[in-house]
Structure formats: C-alpha cells, structure tokens
Amino acid sequence: MDAGTAASHVEHVHGKAGWHFLQLPGPTNIPDRIRLAMDRPAIDHRGPESAQLALGLFEDMKKIFKTDGPVLIFPSSGTGAWEAAIVNTLSPGDKVLMFDTGHFSKVWILMANNFGLDVEVQANDWRRGPDPDEIEARLAEDKEHKIKAVLAVHNETANGVCARIPAIRKAIDNAKHPALLLVDTISSLGSIDFRMDEWGVDVAIGGSQKGMMLPPGISFNAISKKALAAAKTAKFPKCYWDWDWMMADNASGFFPYTPAVLHMFGLRESIDMLMEEGLDNVFARHSRMGEATRRAVTAWGLEVVCANPEEYSNSVTAVFTPEGFDADAMRLQILERFNMALGSGLARFKGRVFRIGHMGACNEIMLSGALGGVQMGLEMAGVPIDKSGAKAAFDYLASVK
C-alpha cells in the first residue's frame, strides 16, 4: 500500500467512534494496567530502583517459562532473540534441523542461512507442525551427530498451528541424539502452556507483544544448562547478544547497556496480571477463545487452516476464504467500516487466508464482538456463509466456565 492511500485511510479512521479492535496475532491489546505502568518517567538504570526491578523480573520470568535457568531480557524485537539464540549456541557452518511449516518458521530459516549455518529443512503444506516421527527418523540417521540443533516454532503465528514440542523432545530422546532444542515461543508464551524444563527445551525465545500484552520492544532468551555449556564453544562473533556479557551484569540487577526501562515496568505489571489470574486460568481462557472461534468458523461453513486438531492454536485462528473471495479486500472493508484489524494471510496464503487473533488481554465479550464483526464482514463481502457462526460461539461460551 502506498503512502498516499495510507494517508487518506488514517484520516478516515480518525473520525471513527469507539474502540479499535486489534484482533491481530500480535501486537495485541495493551491493558490499561500495563499502559499506566509504562506511563512514567524514566529512571536511572544504574540506580537501586532499577536493580531491584530487574532482579524481580529475572526471577519471575522463570515462572512464565517454567524453568530454573536464567532468562535474559534484550531491548529488541523477537527476531533479535532468535539471533541471540543462534549466535550464542552455534558456530558458522554448524548443521541444524529446521522446519518449513509456516511463514515465520521460514524467516527463521532465512536467518540461519544468513549466518552461514548448514540448514537442513523438513517442509510440509503449512497446515500442520513439524512431524515428530520424521524428526526422529532423521536424527536416528545422523549417527555422527552432525546436527547440532533442532530449531522449532512452538506456535506458528502465520497459520495458527501449535507444534507438539513434547513429542519433538521425545523424538530427539528416542533417537538418543544430543542436538540442542531451540524453541520460538513468541506467540505462545503467556497464552498457551509451555514448560521449558519439563519438555527439555534448551533455548526458549519469547517476545513482549503477544501473550505478554506489552508493546513490542523487548525479547527473551530462557537458557538451559546444556545451552550454557554449548555457549562456551560457540564461535559466532557477538557483543549485543552476548549471553556472558549480559549475565555478568544481570547478576546484580544491571545490564551492560541501557535496558528498555519502561518496558521493564510494563513487564512487572504483565507478570503480576498473569499471576493474579493464575497461569492455568490464563491458558483455560485462551482455550475457550480458540474453541469458540473454531466453532464459529465451522458453523459459517469455512475451513480452519490448521488441519490437525491436536495442533489447533489457542492464540490465533487462521481461516481460508472460499475460492474467488479476496481475504485482504474483506479485511480492509472490516477495518474501514468497523474499525477492527484482522491478520492477513502471509506468503503463500496471501489473499486466501485471514487470521483472528485471540491472545493476550482478550475476553469473551471482546471475542463476541470480533466474531460478530467477522460475520458481518463475510456477509458484506458476499462470502456464502451460514449466519449461525457467531451464535455457535455464544452457545459454547455460555456453556463453559
């Protein structure tokens, strides 16, 4: 879209009343509590208040990742945390196993290639996650343990598929393979259960603007003992992402460079909110959102992109539009008429898929509005649907706690 179009669109939206519904799979709605926690003066990041804040965050982020190992906080987007995971554990030319199972998975592969890793790719139709059996088979073949790491995306934001990380762990173990397991939890952390230590993940990569409900701007590396050991011999040149440099200062609550201090105040509030609600309640709520959305989609007579019910994502649902209906045109119509943003289909799904984000600070009434809006948008776009979709979601939501 060119800037001219953008300008006129923004003016149009400006005169619109009421809330903007940001039903994206990230960035998500920032709750007032977090906005207020961040609406404050900066502080001296070398002073005691900052140190106390940081030490608390380091400790509590372990509970979010369900790990005993260190969690590092980078001032960067999640893509930076991908890079940090690579440059701290691997060396140029290392062989790694990755999965072409969706758009973001593919971008991570691109990054690995840029860093000169020897990337072996297992691909599929982007309607399911990595296949544990295929992984086990490949690792079993790798008798010399050339493969140094398996890099998987937990929740593929681009198609609403939630990979079975425990099964992947089991595949690695069955193959008795020593490869590290690096997992992107960017769009699952704080929305869908993730258990770093129990599942044997070596590096977990997170971001701020999804289930953590913050604006984009900070990212995470949670690190296992095995990953720390691997870092001793990793040969990529690095400084900004250097775990050692970061951890040396983190020990006393400081950072080797200026942290994104307002995001840290926001993160404090985010963690508090998740803990007050209770992580299990948070996951159950996302499960209700996901199920309600899928029931609406099915009742409309449309097809969910994720083809494997075991891998349904509870934070985002990607939906095919029927042949001949442009998903992007419909999304734009909904944005202009109803002030609601939906996610687009990415790469091979462009124009054929729209995505309903239901992660983070989302509740039943917000989702009811969103599904009502999608139903109206589908109707306005002339997509032939059964208009009982939203009702199916309401029936479900009224029936479960």
Added chain:
Amino acid sequence: MDAGTAASHVEHVHGKAGWHFLQLPGPTNIPDRIRLAMDRPAIDHRGPESAQLALGLFEDMKKIFKTDGPVLIFPSSGTGAWEAAIVNTLSPGDKVLMFDTGHFSKVWILMANNFGLDVEVQANDWRRGPDPDEIEARLAEDKEHKIKAVLAVHNETANGVCARIPAIRKAIDNAKHPALLLVDTISSLGSIDFRMDEWGVDVAIGGSQKGMMLPPGISFNAISKKALAAAKTAKFPKCYWDWDWMMADNASGFFPYTPAVLHMFGLRESIDMLMEEGLDNVFARHSRMGEATRRAVTAWGLEVVCANPEEYSNSVTAVFTPEGFDADAMRLQILERFNMALGSGLARFKGRVFRIGHMGACNEIMLSGALGGVQMGLEMAGVPIDKSGAKAAFDYLASVK
C-alpha cells in the same frame, strides 16, 4: 450491597482479563483521546491559556446545543445544572408543570418540591414521554398564566424514552402560553439530535458523562434570551449557580471560582471528536446502535420498555425480563462472568428491567460484543429466548451504512 460483598467482588474482577464493557447509560466509555487530553498538569485558571481554552469552549458548545445563546459550564454533576436552571429562572412558590414519566424525571420533581415550587405533575406508566396534547390542554386552561415553566426530560435515561420536545413546544405555542420550557438533555446531548433554538427551548441542561464522553464532573446550562430575562426577576437566593456572576467573568474567558480545568481540556477534545465525525453522523451512528439493539431484543422475544416507537431512545434501551426472572441477578452474573456492566432497572422497574447503554463512544463491534454478552447472560440465567437475537442485530448492522 454491603461493603463486604463489594470488596470480594472487586478482587474477583481484578484477576479478569481484557476490557471492561461499560454498557451503561452513563457514565460511558471515555475514549483514549479524551483520557489523554485530561492526563496533563493543571494550569493557572487565571492565566491566558485557560482563558483562550474557555472562550473556545463557550463558542463551540453553542454548536452542540444548536443555540446562539450563552452556554455556562459548572463544576458539578448534571443534578447541579438542574438546580441552576431552577434557581436562576424561578422564585419560591412559582407554579411549574412537570412529568412523572420515569425515575430521573421524578427526582427532578423532588428537587422542585424541595425548592418550594408549586409543582403540578402529569404522570404516566413510565413507558412513554410527556403527552403534548395533555400539556396543551392544561396550559390552555391556565388563563392566568400561573404556570411559569414546563420542565421536561428529553431522554429519560431510566426507561429509554425520548420525549418529543418539538411537539411539546408546539403544545405550548398552541396554548399561547408564555411558560418557559426547561429541558434536561443530559443523556441525549451529543447522541440524539437536540435543537435548542429551533425547538424554542429556554434552558437546556447537560452533563459530561454521557454523549459528551467525559468523566462526570461538569454540567451545562444553555440559556435563551427569554430565560435571561426571567433571571432578572427570579428570587431564589444563589451564588454558586448564579448566571450573572458566571457570565460576568466568562466574558473574558474566566470564572468566578476555580473551574474543573482538566474537564475543560477533555471537553475541547470531545467537541473536536464530535465535529470531526460530524454531528449528523454521530446521530446516525446512535440510530444504528438503537435499532440494532431493539431488533436483538425483539428477536429474543423480549419486550422493550418504551411502548411508543416514535419515542424510542437511540442512546439507551430498557428491556423487561419475563415474569419470574430477576434482572439484577442476571446483570450481576454478566458482570462477574464476562466483566460487562449493564444498567439496572430503577425504582418501580427494579429487578424487572435491565438497560443496555449504547451512547457516546460506541461502535458496531462494541455493540456486537455487548449483545453477544446479553444473549449469553440471558441463556445462563435460564430466560427462555430465541437465540437469534444477536444475529438479527448483525444482519441489520451489516445491511446499513
């Protein structure tokens, strides 16, 4: 509700995710633009910035009331503006005509009695507004013009009835009666068309927390020439509400006492927002909200309180629950389960009526969520409904611009 219950309830809400839906007929949702406009330091209310701000507001509030006369801004709730209208235009013992047509109309009558006015009341079943024919008949009888003023509520917030002010004007004119016409526009101003000068209203009373989208705290008196003349001989003792005292300082942008200066910044933003959208578009939007809500109610098989389709309110819809179902229990269930607040039935409607506010910064998706929530709440409460209600609203909203 006692404080103990309150406490536990608040804690329960605290762990809830997502937006609170405040579907009340006021206070209404405060848009971010207004919240931000008010989130600022105080300024010297005797300094030039304050004067410039105030003069702009005085001028632009005339456009909101559609009048050429002065508009005064009091630091008070709307109830204060009722009082200001009375004490500036009337004298102890004056005869006035008022209407027992709903809870707030009745409170205004109570105030008039407290001030020692001789209040003559026309009452009805609270399902319709004042009857212009009855008014004309009564005024025609009053040959000696003992009745000094007719006091009517434009939009009765407690039952969702919008009085026909132009017809009431016509009734007074037909009777060739000189009575002043005082009109409460608290829950219509900025939501439903109101034309002070064209309709011959003498004092219009407004508040901040409904269609003006501000927090409660300021109120308005818009004043006709005839009302200004009446004020010359009005005998109630007064100071805080004294129009003369206020107008003397207002001329240069100042006030005789400290104004609610942050509300004034908010009001600036509120007026700008209404003007950007265009008042006619604002009224059309409220009309869509009202119609969609009534279609949902009807499709559910429930009854709207307002019995006269000519008097449907577009800012609030009051709905009867069937015999045997406690509206307040349902409202509480919706608040606790879904974090949405609905208005209660007041006085004679207590427990039998719930109210859906759709005024101010409300749009299609917000209303879709609200109606979805009401449908779920009705179902959860066991109220026998046809579950096609929300769908009827969606069908309508998708079909109109």
Added chain:
Amino acid sequence: MDAGTAASHVEHVHGKAGWHFLQLPGPTNIPDRIRLAMDRPAIDHRGPESAQLALGLFEDMKKIFKTDGPVLIFPSSGTGAWEAAIVNTLSPGDKVLMFDTGHFSKVWILMANNFGLDVEVQANDWRRGPDPDEIEARLAEDKEHKIKAVLAVHNETANGVCARIPAIRKAIDNAKHPALLLVDTISSLGSIDFRMDEWGVDVAIGGSQKGMMLPPGISFNAISKKALAAAKTAKFPKCYWDWDWMMADNASGFFPYTPAVLHMFGLRESIDMLMEEGLDNVFARHSRMGEATRRAVTAWGLEVVCANPEEYSNSVTAVFTPEGFDADAMRLQILERFNMALGSGLARFKGRVFRIGHMGACNEIMLSGALGGVQMGLEMAGVPIDKSGAKAAFDYLASVK
C-alpha cells in the same frame, strides 16, 4: 488580558522545553501517581467497586480533617463547599460574624450577603488574620446570641496569612457564645496542620486542588455534631448541597447524583501519599518550604505581606514589590522567559504583590528552582535586590532535615 494576547502567548509557550513550574497557591502540581490513578475508564457509580472506594474515602478523609464526624464530597469547586456550609447550617436573615482580611475572605462575605445573611464584618489591613480579642469582645457583647456563626478562612490564599483558629475557638469559648465556627481550610488542608475536633470547628470546608494535589473539581464539608443539629432547623431551600440527601446515600457508599468518580480515584491516591509520607512529615516539609521562601525574600530585601510572624503561611508566601515596580509585568516576564507561573496580587494588592505557592507536591529542589527563577526575574525586571536571596534559602534547606 484579551483573547488575542492569550492566543499568541500560548503559541509561544508551546515551543518551550522542559517542565512548566506551576508555583501557584493552587491549582498545584498534580503528582504522577495521582494523574495515573485518574487516567482510567469511568466505572458504574452505582456498582460495588464505586461503593467500596467511596466508603474508604469517607473514612480516611476524617483522618485528614482530624475529625470523627462525617466528611461529604461534592462534585464542585471549593466555592460550592462554602455554599453548602451556609445553606445547611443557617437560615435567611441570620446574623453572622465574618472577616475582611483578604480577597477570598471577602468573596465569602459576598456570598453570605447574596444569601441574605446579616453579615457583620471585622476588617483589617489584609496583612494579618482575624483578631481573636476583637472576636471575643464582639461575641461577649452579643448577649442575646444573635450571631449564629463565625466564618473564618484558615489560610488566606491571597496574602499568605494563616489565621490562629485555636485562638479564635478560645475567643468564642471565653465569650461563652454558642455560635457555630465555620472554617475554610481550602489552601491549608493537607499542607498545614488543621485539627477539626480538637479545635472545635463545626464545619470545615476543603477543596481538591491545593494540598490534596488533585485537579480542581471536588470539595469537602467536614461536619461536627453541633453543625448536624443546626442543620435540622436551617431554612435555606437546597437540594444539590443538602447534607441529609447526601448522607442518606453515603451510608452505603453511594451518592444521590453522579459523583466525580475519577477524582475519587485520585483522592484515594492522594490520601495514600499523604499517609505514606506521614501527615506530620508533610507539615514539616511545608514548614521548610515556607521558612526557606521567607528567608530568600528577606535576604533579597523585599517585604513579606504577612505582618505577623505567628501567622506566616507555610503553603503560600505573598511578597510586595517595591514602589514603582509592577509585579504583574515581572510575573509575565518570568512566565514567558522561564515557563514558571507565579500567583498575582489580588484586588487591593493587584500589581503590588506576587505570590509564591509552595504547597502540595513540592520539594526542596523544586523550590530551589522556583526561588532561582524569582531571583532571575527580579533582576531582569530591574528590581533592586541583594542577590543572596536564593543562597539564603539553600543555606537554610541544607541545614535542616
């Protein structure tokens, strides 16, 4: 100042960097904690969260006023609370004793006259408070107890004089006179010690935008048993200010009309801040601010308006400019050049006096900046001063805790 001047001035300020120093005797700087507490959605003022909040405020405001009696919160400026005190305790024609000791004292007298009270006035040179001996003498004369109330301003904001309320109480007692004692604490509450019950005050009137650090918009009446009794027979017509109507609903945490709910959230934070610091520490801090300011003024060779050291105000210092120097011109120069607002001389002091507010959220460094700015402003205006004034304040502030 006309609107044209205002406009150009505001634009000038717009391009200024850094903080605006609002060194007024109200409105005062609103601390971030209070701004954030008020930057939130409205809530249902008929719901449990509002009730819980209000009940806590009613209780804790007693600690601020140091009383066991009820404290009422009106959506109004402090002037409204003056009116509430009058109309609830007195009747038309009642004789009262008041004091022409400063601009605001005089406006209150104006109000009493407007209400038809028979106001007897004791006047002075506006450089000291009411004279307890004179009061005692007058009351002793009033054998028939015609005087129903003594109305005094605790801290006269317009000239920085803090009346000796305990001595006035003693004067009334010495005269064995039953008159009510009504005291305006608007610019002392939360800054200078005030002890309602210990001092035998019958109605204490407070506002939000001074020591309470809130934006203007709410006001208080704290009420003694004797005042409650007087209210039973008071004959002014009233409704908005009616203590009975208010107290009936307050009992369960509610209000007879919509309260200024965001101010209530702000008040919660304000009280918490005062209690965290400790009221005695708050008063000691204001004492340091007052003393430092007076030392600077004296060292500059200028004269403090308050002529009685026992009545120095710790929340505002009024200062005479020497003959021939226009205080307002200097204030404007300081505003334009340094973005700092000082208070003006009012009424008979216009142009001859400027006022330095040091109340509310003010600390040593803020005051240091303000005094530096005044020193620079005096120099720029050519006022002959000894430029050791700010230094005298710094020396003092460095030497006390």
Added chain:
Amino acid sequence: MDAGTAASHVEHVHGKAGWHFLQLPGPTNIPDRIRLAMDRPAIDHRGPESAQLALGLFEDMKKIFKTDGPVLIFPSSGTGAWEAAIVNTLSPGDKVLMFDTGHFSKVWILMANNFGLDVEVQANDWRRGPDPDEIEARLAEDKEHKIKAVLAVHNETANGVCARIPAIRKAIDNAKHPALLLVDTISSLGSIDFRMDEWGVDVAIGGSQKGMMLPPGISFNAISKKALAAAKTAKFPKCYWDWDWMMADNASGFFPYTPAVLHMFGLRESIDMLMEEGLDNVFARHSRMGEATRRAVTAWGLEVVCANPEEYSNSVTAVFTPEGFDADAMRLQILERFNMALGSGLARFKGRVFRIGHMGACNEIMLSGALGGVQMGLEMAGVPIDKSGAKAAFDYLASVK
C-alpha cells in the same frame, strides 16, 4: 549495591513528595507530550497507519542528523546501533582506529575487539577528545590504507567532552585517507549541533533516551553513500542489523520484523517538539545550560573534568570532587534527601567525579533547582566550596536570552 539496600531505598523514596529530578546524562526526563504520545494502544505494524508514520519518521530523522542519506531505526539500545555500524561496514580482521578517551569510547573498543577487528587505539587522560593532529599523523603513515575506518564518539557522556568531529574530518582529508568515519552521536543528537553530510560522517549512531527525550528502546544508523558502498563487501554475518534487509522493507514504510511501535509514536512527537522550538534554539538552550553549569562549578571552586574549553559538552558536565571526598556518597545523600539523581563517575573516575546532565527537556528553572541541589549537597557533604556557585549560574542565565 545489593538488592536488600535497593529495596529499602525504594521504599524511602516512595514517601517523598514532588518531582524526581533526573539530572543524568541519559535517560533524561521524558516530556509529557512524549509520554502521552506513547500512552496509546499498539497498532498493526503491517497496516497503513504504521507505514505512514514510519515514512514520515525516516524523512524527518534526516533533518535531525542533517543528512540526505537513509536513517534506520532499530528496536535496540544505542549499543545495538554501534554493532549495526560495525557489522554492516567492516569485515573480520579489518584494521580500525579508535580512541580511548572515556568510558563509553572504551566500551565501543571492547565491542570492536569482540568482533575480531584489528583495533588500533589512541589514548589520552580522559579529559579531552581525540587529537586531530595525532589522527592525521597516523593516517598519513598508513600508505597502504589498511585502516578501514575511524570510530569516534562525538560527545563522551562519561566525562563531558565533545569531540571536534569537523577537525577529525579535516585530519582524514588532509591525510588523503579513504577510511570511513563512524561517529557515535548518542548523547549529542538533538542537543548539540551535528551535521552528518557537511562534516562527512559515514555512519552516525544515535539513541533515543538523551536529546531525543524518549525512553530507551530505539537506536539509529544514519548512513552515507560511501558507507552503503562499503556495506556491499562487508563480510560479518548478520541478520537483525542487516541494513539491506531493513532498507528493503523501509522503502514502503515497513520493517522486516516488529518495530517498537510506541517508540515510533514518541519519536514523531519528539521530532515535532524539536522542530517547533527550532534546532538552533535547542542548541542555544543547551549552550546556556552548559555555560551556566560550568560557571556554577567554577564559582564553587571545583574543577570541570573537560580540560579543553573548545571541547566543553553542552549536554553534560562532569565535575571532580576534591581529594578525600567521595562523589558517590554525596550523590546518594542528594538522592535520598532531595530526590535528585546525578550521574556517577565511571571506571577510572569512580568516586572522584559526579556528572550533571543538562540535556533534552531541560530549562532554566529545572537547572536552577538542580544547581541549588548540588550546592546544598556539596555543603551537606562538607566539601569546602564558595557558596556563590548557584548565584553565578543565575546571574548568567538572567543576562542571556
């Protein structure tokens, strides 16, 4: 300082009244306008509003850097922008010339070493900037042009020295040397004049939390044609910092990964504020702040760290405490007693130096307060000073426009 100390300190500060004075050389005070611009919901960073915003920022940041070349915005601290400058223009083993002239200069050298560059260092006593003559001499020797780049810090935040970049440019030109010139403008950008194109800088590195007045979290690379050409052959592996990847998406207003979108809204406001005031006025204001501070320091009888008056920094002043007085103890006393944060002496200056930040949204009254506070702190710490220091600053500030 351990966490235990931190905790008790924070609680102590919590009960303090009034503003926190953050007189650090970054992060600096965030103006309300910027805080409000960032206090908003996230938006779809793949949507039209985001694109329009970004395109405007790309264009306007050129004016801030005074360049025609592209300016990239990274979600990272300034340290990340250092890394981006290195990995995009250089290759492992490249020889570079750097300067050990202060703490931050030294950390950049550390980074260059980490990346395997062959770093040649010119060192001094940390009281002056890089020596242009020495640079010219060294480059003239380098007949084979082994030195690929000269990396200099414009304003060394740790000691208040502002390097003479135009003279360094001239030195390179005199030596007819093709080395790239990479300049860190982190603590000068938006405070002290910097002219990328006129001065022939190839990569300028900026940050958000100093003169740009934002919270930390974004950083900048401004890039010359020569640097873009160098990037074609630079061999460091990279992805997150990859200029090509970034520029490809930037062309249409997008980013290859999620940008720190709220910082972008803040940056829009920051640029607008700088432009409204006028960059030349901004620089003149900082010049006044710097000169006033130095006059105070000299009048106190203390020594400014910067030994070369041509290199005085106008954004931060570092000051030696006399032998035997611990600068950090004094800073802590000022923080606890007066709620003002000063910068510490770093590395070799630890305990011997304190730093007064006067960059960003700082004005005369704020600085007056800060200097008053320093004077009081020096006195409280028993440092023998002439107490006319603050007065010297006031005299100067009153005398200049």
